[in-house]
Amino acid sequence: MVHNPPVSIVREYLNAMVQRDVATASAYIHPEATIIYPGGKTFNAISTLAESSSAKFKTLSKTFERFDCMPTETGTHVVYVSGHLHGTWPDDTPFTNIRFIDRYEIKDNLIVMQEVWSDSAEFRLAKLIHHQDNPQ
DSSP: OOOOHHHHHHHHHHHHHHTTOHHHHHTTEEEEEEEEEGGGEEESOHHHHHHHHHHHOSEEEEEEEEEEEEEOTTSOEEEEEEEEEEEEOTTSOEEEEEEEEEEEEEETTEEEEEEEEESHHHHHHHHHHHHHHSOO
16 A cells, blocks of 8 residues: 555544544644535634534544545645445434545645535435424
8 A cells, every 4th residue: 555645644634533532633734724514614623613513413433435635736635535424413313324525635744625525414304304294
């Protein structure tokens, strides 16, 4: 396996995030980084991101399928990560196989930009529609 520092940085950051280790995850983030989550929600600190995520997910884990890395003309590296989310919603309902893709920009061994897309809203909407069509 070829050692790829930008991919290693992203993997280590993601592992810290799954463990909800805010201090370790923050060490991989540039102080002026921008983090954009689904719905256009922007964060500038891992602590506020973790607070927001804990309101959406009781537990969350990721299965990683691909890491793609490419250099840019500006000296950064772009890393794309794709896979699936698994966990439980705040009401303890389990979920699995929700697609996600993350895009990272790495400069000077720090994450300067993170963008996240997922189908989690589609899953929640489908659950809501099902509940409305089948009230108990």
